[in-house]
Amino acid sequence: MSEPVRQEGENRAEATPKGYVSMKERFLEEIKRIGGKLPPDVARRAITGPVTFGPPQANPFKQAPSKPVERLPQPETVAELQSIKPLELAKETLPMEVREPAPLRELPPVRRVPHAQPVVPRAKPAAPFGQAKRRYLKTENLSHTEIAVPVWVVRCPRGDGLLPAGLSVLVGDPGAGKSTLIRGLVASLSTGEGPFRVDGPCEALFLAWEDDEASGILPHLLACGGDPRKVHMLRGVTDEEGRQIPWMPTPANIELVRDFLVCHPQVKLLVVDVLSSLLAMAGVDSSGSEEVRRVLDPLHKLGQETGVAVLLLHHQNKRVGERALVRVAGSVQVTGTARMVWLLAADPEDPSVRQLAAVKCNLAGKSAGFAFREQSADRHEVNQWAHKLGMVIPDNLPDYLFRKLEVAESQTVSAEDLLKGILETTEGSAEKCDEWLLATLAGNRGEITSLDLSREAKSQGIAERALAVCKTRLKAEGVVRYEKRNGAWWVVSKNRDLAQAADEVFDS
Numbered sequence: 208m209s210e211p212v213r214q215e216g217e218n219r220a221e222a223t224p225k226g227y228v229s230m231k232e233r234f235l236e237e238i239k240r241i242g243g244k245l246p247p248d249v250a251r252r253a254i255t256g257p258v259t260f261g262p263p264q265a266n267p268f269k270q271a272p273s274k275p276v277e278r279l280p281q282p283e284t285v286a287e288l289q290s291i292k293p294l295e296l297a298k299e300t301l302p303m304e305v306r307e308p309a310p311l312r313e314l315p316p317v318r319r320v321p322h323a324q325p326v327v328p329r330a331k332p333a334a335p336f337g338q339a340k341r342r343y344l345k346t347e348n349l350s351h352t353e354i355a356v357p358v359w360v361v362r363c364p365r366g367d368g369l370l371p372a373g374l375s376v377l378v379g380d381p382g383a384g385k386s387t388l389i390r391g392l393v394a395s396l397s398t399g400e401g402p403f404r405v406d407g408p409c410e411a412l413f414l415a416w417e418d419d420e421a422s423g424i425l426p427h428l429l430a431c432g433g434d435p436r437k438v439h440m441l442r443g444v445t446d447e448e449g450r451q452i453p454w455m456p457t458p459a460n461i462e463l464v465r466d467f468l469v470c471h472p473q474v475k476l477l478v479v480d481v482l483s484s485l486l487a488m489a490g491v492d493s494s495g496s497e498e499v500r501r502v503l504d505p506l507h508k509l510g511q512e513t514g515v516a517v518l519l520l521h522h523q524n525k526r527v528g529e530r531a532l533v534r535v536a537g538s539v540q541v542t543g544t545a546r547m548v549w550l551l552a553a554d555p556e557d558p559s560v561r562q563l564a565a566v567k568c569n570l571a572g573k574s575a576g577f578a579f580r581e582q583s584a585d586r587h588e589v590n591q592w593a594h595k596l597g598m599v600i601p602d603n604l605p606d607y608l609f610r611k612l613e614v615a616e617s618q619t620v621s622a623e624d625l626l627k628g629i630l631e632t633t634e635g636s637a638e639k640c641d642e643w644l645l646a647t648l649a650g651n652r653g654e655i656t657s658l659d660l661s662r663e664a665k666s667q668g669i670a671e672r673a674l675a676v677c678k679t680r681l682k683a684e685g686v687v688r689y690e691k692r693n694g695a696w697w698v699v700s701k702n703r704d705l706a707q708a709a710d711e712v713f714d715s
Contacts, residue, residue: 357570360475360516361392362404364614367574369403370476370516371546374507378521378535379551382671384561385520386418386427387581388551389478391612394433396476401432402579402614410437411476412467414454416484417520422608426600429593430584430609436596439474456489461505468513477510481520482541493537503544519545527676531566531622542567550622554578560615564622578617584609640669640677648687 359368379385395401399408418424420440428435443451444460454460468474479485483493491498503519510517524536531550535542542548548567554560564576589609593600647655647663655663664674681687 357572358514359572360405360514361396363574363577364402364404365574365577366404368570368572369574370518371570372514372516373510374503374517374519374545375547375549376482376519376521376535376541376545377549377551378523378566380523380671383551383553384579384581385551386423387610387612388561388563388579389480389518389520390424390427390433391431391579393438393476393478394428394431397434397437398432402612405475408434408437409475410439410471410473411478412439412441412464412474413478413480414441414485415478415480416488417480422604426589426604426608427610429598429600430589431611432592434596435598437473439471453488456485456502456506458505461509465509465513468509468515475515477506477515477517479506479517479519481522482537483522485519486537493541496538496540499538499540500544503540507544507546525675525679527679531564531626534626535566546570547573549576550625552625554617555625557617560617562617562620562625564620564625566622576619578615578619580613580615581610582613583607584611640664640673641681643667643669644674644677644681644687 357368358372359370360372361370363369377385377388391401392403393411395403396405396409396411399405413424415424425435428438441454444454444463445451464477468477486493486499486502489498489502491502493499506517509515519541521541522536523534526534532542532548534550535548545567546569547565550564550566552562552564554562560578560580562576562578565573583606586606586609590600643664644660647660661671661674664671678687682689
């Protein structure tokens with residue numbers, strides 16, 4: 208079939224007249240004229256004469272023919288490669304014109320004015336003080352402050368101030384009568400009656416970790432005539448999931464106490480028994496000033512803002528002979544933060560009387576202190592009072608738990624005179640205590656536990672403070688020393704003659 212097609216084409220070419228140009232050839236010639244490319248498989252016959260289709264026009268899409276790029280000889284060695292400059296290498300690899308960088312424009316010289324001060328450039332003038340959107344100090348003239356009378360939540364039996372709004376500290380040795388004083392104070396607050404003077408019946412909040420509530424605080428409160436319905440005990444904190452967790456003195460938990468005081472405006476006293484337990488729960492060393500401040504400052508601010516008296520129970524240290532303010536255990540920030548510091552101790556002339564003396568106070572109208580005694584309450588009256596409140600007291604409850612506070616008609620003394628009198632009384636019986644201690648050691652083969660020693664001294668009528676002074680002095684002289692055995696402290700004699708004599712007596 209290819210042969211007939213070729214013959215037919217040849218006959219068609221022969222039949223075409225000379226000088227005739229078809230539309231296809233015209234189209235292909237126009238493409239060639241404007242610089243276009245023809246398909247490689249296009250076959251067209253030669254055109255003898257020039258074919259024009261009108262005046263020639265410039266083609267805006269026609270690109271100028273590119274110049275041939277000079278190729279550098281290819282390096283054959285490393286030395287030849289290193290000898291090629293970067294500019295020449297760029298000319299070879301980039302088919303574009305490499306231009307030299309333009310020179311930097313020179314700035315006109317600065318005109319200097321003779322004898323002129325340099326001008327400091329400033330972006331914009333500062334805004335007036337207090338009008339700009341930035342942090343600034345807020346001050347107020349002291350004349351705009353109203354003079355206020357100190358707020359005393361509780362007053363002494365004589366009418367002077369006892370506990371102000373804010374932080375107060377009650378310092379005393381174990382057995383000095385702190386529990387009796389606090390429960391008598393809470394009882395007066397709950398009923399509005401009693402030895403202490405209050406504005407009316409109010410409530411109290413206890414943060415107690417030292418005494419047992421069922422067998423210590425509650426019977427004692429009933430014996431003092433208090434109303435337990437107005438005394439709140441802190442149990443813990445309930446979280447979002449309903450679980451009860453222990454209360455810790457963290458900023459968030461102190462805010463919970465603030466919310467409780469706001470919701471219960473009748474609460475006027477917050478008792479912390481004792482301060483060492485509070486600091487231990489917070490993981491704070493009592494001797495660290497900054498750490499103690501972080502716990503006490505929020506409590507002091509809480510009391511001032513809510514009008515509540517915050518009372519901390521604290522102990523004394525063993526620095527015998529120092530001033531009363533130095534005798535407070537722990538950091539000095541304990542007394543520095545408090546507005547009122549009280550010292551409670553036994554009267555040197557009458558050990559049955561407890562003296563309350565002021566150690567520090569920075570408020571007007573403070574009290575000089577007062578004296579009181581512990582007395583046994585009538586069990587029948589306590590049962591009647593408990594029955595009126597809807598409570599039942601067990602019959603087997605010991606009678607010594609029912610104690611109440613009674614104000615004693617005794618002359619008040621200062622804190623320094625109180626400690627000085629106790630020290631003189633203790634030193635007066637020092638010789639008697641030394642003889643008794645050495646005899647007790649000899650009777651126990653030269654050693655005895657501290658607990659047994661205290662019990663023996665109490666049975667012989669020797670005061671605990673006198674015994675402590677005696678042991679401190681004999682320890683300094685090298686007669687006795689302390690050892691720790693199985694977690695217990697022992698007092699061991701170092702006097703060889705005394706030890707040899709004891710061995711001869713008990714070995715013979």
